[in-house]
Amino acid sequence: MLGDDFLRSSAQKSIIMNDSIEQLAKLFSRFPGIGERQSKRFVYFLLRQPESYIRELLASMTELRKRIRICESCFRHFESTKDSLCDICRNPKTDSSLLMVVEKDADFESIRRSGTYKGKYFILGGLVPIVEKSTPNNVRIEELKDTIESRAKDTILKEVIIALALTPHADHTDTYLKSELDKLKETYGFKISSLGRGLSTGTELEYSDNDTIKNAFKNRQ
Amino acid sequence: MLGDDFLRSSAQKSIIMNDSIEQLAKLFSRFPGIGERQSKRFVYFLLRQPESYIRELLASMTELRKRIRICESCFRHFESTKDSLCDICRNPKTDSSLLMVVEKDADFESIRRSGTYKGKYFILGGLVPIVEKSTPNNVRIEELKDTIESRAKDTILKEVIIALALTPHADHTDTYLKSELDKLKETYGFKISSLGRGLSTGTELEYSDNDTIKNAFKNRQ
Amino acid sequence: MLGDDFLRSSAQKSIIMNDSIEQLAKLFSRFPGIGERQSKRFVYFLLRQPESYIRELLASMTELRKRIRICESCFRHFESTKDSLCDICRNPKTDSSLLMVVEKDADFESIRRSGTYKGKYFILGGLVPIVEKSTPNNVRIEELKDTIESRAKDTILKEVIIALALTPHADHTDTYLKSELDKLKETYGFKISSLGRGLSTGTELEYSDNDTIKNAFKNRQ
Amino acid sequence: MLGDDFLRSSAQKSIIMNDSIEQLAKLFSRFPGIGERQSKRFVYFLLRQPESYIRELLASMTELRKRIRICESCFRHFESTKDSLCDICRNPKTDSSLLMVVEKDADFESIRRSGTYKGKYFILGGLVPIVEKSTPNNVRIEELKDTIESRAKDTILKEVIIALALTPHADHTDTYLKSELDKLKETYGFKISSLGRGLSTGTELEYSDNDTIKNAFKNRQ
Numbered sequence: 001m002l003g004d005d006f007l008r009s010s011a012q013k014s015i016i017m018n019d020s021i022e023q024l025a026k027l028f029s030r031f032p033g034i035g036e037r038q039s040k041r042f043v044y045f046l047l048r049q050p051e052s053y054i055r056e057l058l059a060s061m062t063e064l065r066k067r068i069r070i071c072e073s074c075f076r077h078f079e080s081t082k083d084s085l086c087d088i089c090r091n092p093k094t095d096s097s098l099l100m101v102v103e104k105d106a107d108f109e110s111i112r113r114s115g116t117y118k119g120k121y122f123i124l125g126g127l128v129p130i131v132e133k134s135t136p137n138n139v140r141i142e143e144l145k146d147t148i149e150s151r152a153k154d155t156i157l158k159e160v161i162i163a164l165a166l167t168p169h170a171d172h173t174d175t176y177l178k179s180e181l182d183k184l185k186e187t188y189g190f191k192i193s194s195l196g197r198g199l200s201t202g203t204e205l206e207y208s209d210n211d212t213i214k215n216a217f218k219n220r221q
Numbered sequence: 222m223l224g225d226d227f228l229r230s231s232a233q234k235s236i237i238m239n240d241s242i243e244q245l246a247k248l249f250s251r252f253p254g255i256g257e258r259q260s261k262r263f264v265y266f267l268l269r270q271p272e273s274y275i276r277e278l279l280a281s282m283t284e285l286r287k288r289i290r291i292c293e294s295c296f297r298h299f300e301s302t303k304d305s306l307c308d309i310c311r312n313p314k315t316d317s318s319l320l321m322v323v324e325k326d327a328d329f330e331s332i333r334r335s336g337t338y339k340g341k342y343f344i345l346g347g348l349v350p351i352v353e354k355s356t357p358n359n360v361r362i363e364e365l366k367d368t369i370e371s372r373a374k375d376t377i378l379k380e381v382i383i384a385l386a387l388t389p390h391a392d393h394t395d396t397y398l399k400s401e402l403d404k405l406k407e408t409y410g411f412k413i414s415s416l417g418r419g420l421s422t423g424t425e426l427e428y429s430d431n432d433t434i435k436n437a438f439k440n441r442q
Numbered sequence: 443m444l445g446d447d448f449l450r451s452s453a454q455k456s457i458i459m460n461d462s463i464e465q466l467a468k469l470f471s472r473f474p475g476i477g478e479r480q481s482k483r484f485v486y487f488l489l490r491q492p493e494s495y496i497r498e499l500l501a502s503m504t505e506l507r508k509r510i511r512i513c514e515s516c517f518r519h520f521e522s523t524k525d526s527l528c529d530i531c532r533n534p535k536t537d538s539s540l541l542m543v544v545e546k547d548a549d550f551e552s553i554r555r556s557g558t559y560k561g562k563y564f565i566l567g568g569l570v571p572i573v574e575k576s577t578p579n580n581v582r583i584e585e586l587k588d589t590i591e592s593r594a595k596d597t598i599l600k601e602v603i604i605a606l607a608l609t610p611h612a613d614h615t616d617t618y619l620k621s622e623l624d625k626l627k628e629t630y631g632f633k634i635s636s637l638g639r640g641l642s643t644g645t646e647l648e649y650s651d652n653d654t655i656k657n658a659f660k661n662r663q
Numbered sequence: 664m665l666g667d668d669f670l671r672s673s674a675q676k677s678i679i680m681n682d683s684i685e686q687l688a689k690l691f692s693r694f695p696g697i698g699e700r701q702s703k704r705f706v707y708f709l710l711r712q713p714e715s716y717i718r719e720l721l722a723s724m725t726e727l728r729k730r731i732r733i734c735e736s737c738f739r740h741f742e743s744t745k746d747s748l749c750d751i752c753r754n755p756k757t758d759s760s761l762l763m764v765v766e767k768d769a770d771f772e773s774i775r776r777s778g779t780y781k782g783k784y785f786i787l788g789g790l791v792p793i794v795e796k797s798t799p800n801n802v803r804i805e806e807l808k809d810t811i812e813s814r815a816k817d818t819i820l821k822e823v824i825i826a827l828a829l830t831p832h833a834d835h836t837d838t839y840l841k842s843e844l845d846k847l848k849e850t851y852g853f854k855i856s857s858l859g860r861g862l863s864t865g866t867e868l869e870y871s872d873n874d875t876i877k878n879a880f881k882n883r884q
Contacts, residue, residue, distance in 0.1 A: 107426040114434040196419030196440025205328040213335040219417025549868040556876040638861030638882025647770040655777040661859025
């Protein structure tokens with residue numbers, strides 16, 4: 001009869017021996033919103049797929065980096081093999097008197113999809129941590145200042161719109177950006193605004209927090 | 222050996238014989254958010270409680286109707302045995318130049334809890350259906366007009382604030398109220414406002430619908 | 443201008459003055475699965491209902507206690523004004539060689555609904571706490587022993603089926619009952635069984651815990 | 664002023680121009696449990712990662728296919744560059760009188776993790792559809808028959824354990840396998856069993872369906 005020791009050591013061995021699966025699962029587990037279990041399912045999914053799908057996936061991931069570049073002006077990802085500016089920055093019809101600062105590409109896409117805004121964008125690249133004192137590397141604060149300065153010199157920059165989420169982290173970044181841009185604002189005379197606050201689609205007063213009600217009341221119209 | 226027939230008829234009988242339980246469960250199933258299963262659990266819960274709890278519950282439900290009355294001025298529920306006006310309507314410090322129209326008592330409580338608003342209230346009692354042409358009975362539109370008219374004559378009424386949810390049904394009611402109150406507004410010269418719209422606490426742009434983004438952009442400041 | 447002090451003291455006063463609402467809400471918040479917010483919604487719901495509904499609800503709750511009694515033999519709730527035994531205990535077709543011990547009425551109902559079992563029942567009234575040493579008052583262990591003893595003397599009692607949930611608390615109670623009934627089992631020669639363990643409807647192996655897999659393997663057939 | 668036409672055509676163009684992003688997102692959206700939105704987030708996540716992570720991910724995905732092979736005997740994925748049999752099939756201590764049939768690798772992993780079973784496995788590769796008449800290609804029914812036959816000839820095969828989920832689809836497959844293996848069972852005299860059914864961890868009787876209660880009662884012990 002086989003004892004527990006056999007089972008345990010054998011189970012352990014099996015984990016060691018399948019480490020291609022474990023290794024790839026570990027890499028997948030860094031994907032946003034993916035836990036350990038689902039990352040393992042991804043690996044088994046890939047093992048079941050036809051060779052053609054895997055080839056396409058590998059090619060697509062390899063190509064992504066080659067074809068997608070970051071716009072030198074607004075820092076969003078766009079596809080091009082020759083241009084250094086994205087289609088919005090290049091387009092002469094884009095209203096360059098407006099500059100909207102967003103956190104990331106996905107936020108840009110939401111705003112673009114809404115069809116409301118016709119000006120330029122700037123992808124900040126991250127949020128400013130509440131506790132740390134130093135500015136983090138991934139937030140493009142210096143690049144933002146440079147962009148605003150050169151824009152203000154060249155054209156009539158009327159307004160910088162800070163378009164961030166309504167979370168403590170984003171709220172802190174909003175305040176930080178305003179204080180950082182204050183001097184430029186004085187020098188060049190543009191306006192700094194933030195997205196309006198109040199009731200969002202589906203909000204019911206009965207279940208609203210105090211801040212939402214305060215903002216909705218203050219910004220009534 | 223007992224057949225299925227016995228089981229079925231016996232099961233049926235047992236349901237018929239316990240109809241005090243079934244009957245109370247049915248009444249509980251009308252409570253907001255309560256399904257058939259939970260209403261049954263309520264009944265068994267009551268059966269397990271000490272006599273004192275049941276007595277207190279029955280007394281409290283009986284008293285509720287006697288003690289709670291509807292304020293003649295703002296139509297919210299309040300507790301009193303003698304007054305016809307609630308504590309807010311009676312309070313001379315309440316700012317009577319402002320009137321906030323809310324759908325129901327729970328909405329009033331949320332706004333009250335936020336500590337933002339110092340004026341009077343009016344409980345509308347419901348929302349106006351989108352499809353029906355006639356005004357529903359449970360919406361106090363005539364009472365609202367009367368209240369505004371007598372308020373406007375007596376004091377300086379500066380503003381009526383429509384404070385409803387941001388749902389299609391509530392949005393329709395907002396529009397309806399504005400058109401119904403338009404004439405009074407012209408006559409007495411007060412302002413009509415609605416709660417501000419935009420980002421509410423926790424909103425992330427990446428997951429926002431077009432309307433929220435449009436409102437947040439339009440109401441930027 | 444009114445200060446925050448006015449708002450706060452006024453808000454406080456309003457809570458004190460509406461304590462019929464608060465008091466009933468507090469009683470409702472003891473209902474199973476009901477939090478503070480929903481209990482308040484129950485009160486406002488009652489305030490909006492027609493008088494007839496409230497009368498029916500009060501009558502139904504008052505009647506419940508009068509009409510529903512506890513069966514002297516199996517301790518389940520049943521409706522009767524004269525009988526001391528429930529319909530199942532009275533029914534001569536019930537197989538009295540089998541006794542199924544369940545925790546509560548709702549469990550009895552589930553088993554009854556499944557139409558699988560034709561024997562007698564016993565409602566234990568609760569589960570035995572894992573930490574406390576003394577038997578809790580609400581578990582009818584002595585009554586169970588008496589019932590089994592008198593049943594075993596009168597008729598041929600073949601099997602006692604312990605039908606509890608598969609949770610640590612219920613599992614502990616299962617073990618406790620078996621040790622408490624051991625002596626009676628030796629004396630009268632009946633069998634003690636527990637409900638089978640393994641895969642339940644919807645179980646997927648990929649997401650199963652070790653215990654479920656162990657039980658399913660051990661009880662394969 | 665820019666019209667809606669500009670916005671729309673520009674938005675459209677932007678989607679066309681970023682089709683490396685769209686294309687990869689589409690491939691990711693085939694991953695199990697991943698919708699359109701999350702697949703897009705995966706792409707932006709990859710764009711933000713350091714080159715080293717991407718290289719590692721690509722290498723790991725490329726290696727996976729090379730290093731992971733399917734065991735010739737049990738059809739599970741295992742890592743090896745030389746062996747054609749997995750570590751369990753090769754291990755002389757594995758109890759080859761038992762054969763457990765599971766749907767997929769993830770189910771095998773759950774059972775392995777539970778440490779209950781010491782015999783051989785067989786990965787079926789899928790479930791048999793309820794409606795279609797023909798056996799699907801991805802279910803290794805012929806391979807299963809061959810494995811059983813050669814095993815039964817070489818060694819004393821005592822039992823085939825069908826270890827599938829408890830869903831309609833899996834239940835149908837269980838029945839199908841039993842009928843397909845019936846002849847071999849008669850010829851070689853082994854037993855066919857299925858995983859036990861009843862209460863699984865966490866099951867409460869109050870919320871159980873009739874089938875779970877029936878199985879738990881039938882399989883009491």
